Amino acid sequence: MDILIPIFIVGSVGAFFGIGLGIASKKLFVHIDPRIPKILEILPNANCGACGYPGCSGFAKAVAEGKASPNSCIPGGAKCAHTIADLLGVTTSTEEPQMAVVHCKGGKKEAVERAIYNGIQDCNAATIIGNGSKVCQNGCLGLGTCLRACPFNAIRINGNGVAEVDFEKCTGCGKCVRSCPRNIISMIPRVHKIFLACSNRERGAKVKKYCSVGCTACTLCVKATPSGAINMENNLPVLDYTKDENFITAAHKCPSDCFTDLVKIRSKANIDTKCDGCGLCVTVCPVTGVIAGEKGLRHVIDKERCIGCGICLNICPPHAISLWGTGSIPKQARMLD
Amino acid sequence: MNNFASLISISIGAVFINNFILSKFLGLCPFFGVSKKLSSATGMGLAVIFVMAIASSFTWIINKFVLIQFDVTYLQTIVFILVIAALVQLVEMALQKYSPSLYEALGIYLPLITTNCAVLGVALINTGVNTFSGKPYSFFESLLNGVMSGVGFMLALLLMAGLREKLELSDIPKTLEGLPISFITAGLMALAFLGFAGLNFFPPIGG
Numbered sequence: 001m002d003i004l005i006p007i008f009i010v011g012s013v014g015a016f017f018g019i020g021l022g023i024a025s026k027k028l029f030v031h032i033d034p035r036i037p038k039i040l041e042i043l044p045n046a047n048c049g050a051c052g053y054p055g056c057s058g059f060a061k062a063v064a065e066g067k068a069s070p071n072s073c074i075p076g077g078a079k080c081a082h083t084i085a086d087l088l089g090v091t092t093s094t095e096e097p098q099m100a101v102v103h104c105k106g107g108k109k110e111a112v113e114r115a116i117y118n119g120i121q122d123c124n125a126a127t128i129i130g131n132g133s134k135v136c137q138n139g140c141l142g143l144g145t146c147l148r149a150c151p152f153n154a155i156r157i158n159g160n161g162v163a164e165v166d167f168e169k170c171t172g173c174g175k176c177v178r179s180c181p182r183n184i185i186s187m188i189p190r191v192h193k194i195f196l197a198c199s200n201r202e203r204g205a206k207v208k209k210y211c212s213v214g215c216t217a218c219t220l221c222v223k224a225t226p227s228g229a230i231n232m233e234n235n236l237p238v239l240d241y242t243k244d245e246n247f248i249t250a251a252h253k254c255p256s257d258c259f260t261d262l263v264k265i266r267s268k269a270n271i272d273t274k275c276d277g278c279g280l281c282v283t284v285c286p287v288t289g290v291i292a293g294e295k296g297l298r299h300v301i302d303k304e305r306c307i308g309c310g311i312c313l314n315i316c317p318p319h320a321i322s323l324w325g326t327g328s329i330p331k332q333a334r335m336l337d
Numbered sequence: 338m339n340n341f342a343s344l345i346s347i348s349i350g351a352v353f354i355n356n357f358i359l360s361k362f363l364g365l366c367p368f369f370g371v372s373k374k375l376s377s378a379t380g381m382g383l384a385v386i387f388v389m390a391i392a393s394s395f396t397w398i399i400n401k402f403v404l405i406q407f408d409v410t411y412l413q414t415i416v417f418i419l420v421i422a423a424l425v426q427l428v429e430m431a432l433q434k435y436s437p438s439l440y441e442a443l444g445i446y447l448p449l450i451t452t453n454c455a456v457l458g459v460a461l462i463n464t465g466v467n468t469f470s471g472k473p474y475s476f477f478e479s480l481l482n483g484v485m486s487g488v489g490f491m492l493a494l495l496l497m498a499g500l501r502e503k504l505e506l507s508d509i510p511k512t513l514e515g516l517p518i519s520f521i522t523a524g525l526m527a528l529a530f531l532g533f534a535g536l537n538f539f540p541p542i543g544g
Contacts, residue, residue, distance in 0.1 A: 010416060013399070014419055025430060
């Protein structure tokens with residue numbers, strides 16, 4: 001019988017507070033926007049604060065009130081933004097996930113210095129004093145202002161004295177872009193791993209005198225990109241990442257090696273037994289002599305030299321060519337149907 | 338019995354000598370979780386004072402008029418948790434209804450401390466045999482102990498937050514960045530607070 005007393009006491013205390021809370025929730029009911037809990041369910045609920053609001057609930061409230069855009073949730077990405085936009089009946093521009101890249105690779109080995117800088121180890125300070133020690137007025141100073149601005153430790157100054165972004169750590173917050181006094185860091189869509197690593201706006205021979213990896217505005221990359229995704233502006237090619245283009249050919253064609261490809265090993269094209277030996281692929285391939293074979297017989301691709309641009313994939317009438325390997329080429333460039 | 342002296346003893350004891358975080362090592366989770374910024378530490382500290390005050394007074398009543406009456410004080414832990422959780426929930430609802438601004442300030446922290454060991458700790462200490470009089474605290478003493486324990490918690494939290502804001506800017510070895518250096522700091526603070534153990538200027542009453 002003794003056991004009944006604690007059961008009764010805990011039970012009645014629980015019931016008392018339970019009923020009390022039940023009544024209170026009716027009496028103290030506050031109307032909250034029913035969409036807020038729904039938005040909260042869609043969000044990752046990581047409470048990371050990357051959106052600038054205090055936690056996911058704060059962000060959900062701001063979105064429901066129309067103060068924040070659904071695509072501000074960085075971890076949630078495009079999928080999350082779309083679901084919220086559908087729920088609220090608004091349209092959202094889903095931005096692709098971005099990453100920062102440094103548009104310069106002319107370090108100690110490549111770029112000529114015109115002075116020795118011994119001042120404060122900061123790019124802003126060096127810019128004020130005679131605009132830095134490099135001859136190139138657009139080159140990376142390598143004093144690490146962006147490195148200190150990065151909250152995610154994604155930037156380092158490599159052995160060559162140039163800032164480098166670790167794209168796996170980069171979250172695309174854009175703080176380094178604003179910190180760079182030379183404005184040579186910009187954001188590109190994450191799916192694209194190729195960018196122009198030069199910001200020099202001078203022409204030809206002049207550039208060559210002080211930087212071996214400087215863009216000479218030769219426009220070879222523009223010619224190598226029939227899709228029109230590269231245009232010259234102020235003696236620099238501008239890559240249009242919205243176009244359906246992977247820039248592999250342009251990077252390959254650049255005589256000064258100004259482009260940086262973050263993918264170390266690209267997938268290679270492979271011709272399977274469906275090949276009827278028409279030879280079309282040989283005519284479109286940007287690298288001469290990679291595809292070989294006699295007319296009417298199965299062609300072979302030199303895997304060592306194939307750059308994996310994927311141009312031959314769509315041109316092949318029997319669809320005999322596919323890309324083999326790491327699968328690191330942007331989806332729109334793969335075009336496998 | 339010197340009433341006033343005992344109240345001061347309780348206050349100083351709760352804030353310094355038996356500081357919840359630095360002497361009793363209770364409530365370490367919010368101590369490390371919410372001590373990154375001074376502003377959020379202030380909010381958390383106020384919420385803890387508030388909840389501790391409510392928890393001490395209500396658990397005292399429940400203990401006196403229910404648990405002792407039926408001679409089931411061994412149910413303290415479960416009943417107190419139940420009472421504290423329900424009360425905090427109630428307070429949260431009331432705040433949301435009547436004082437949205439205060440709810441905005443404390444709202445996120447309230448559910449965090451509902452079932453915190455520090456809050457349960459203060460309730461159990463109130464009803465247990467204490468060092469000053471050898472008897473459980475009276476209602477008013479319980480309330481005071483609750484508030485002052487909360488103040489002690491807030492003090493430790495604010496000190497830690499201030500230190501951690503400074504630590505953010507200082508040159509720390511890579512391996513110690515973040516939580517490790519905070520643990521070391523907290524250990525040193527606890528050592529320093531040990532000095533308050535000698536602060537015994539009111540002799541124990543009745544014992």
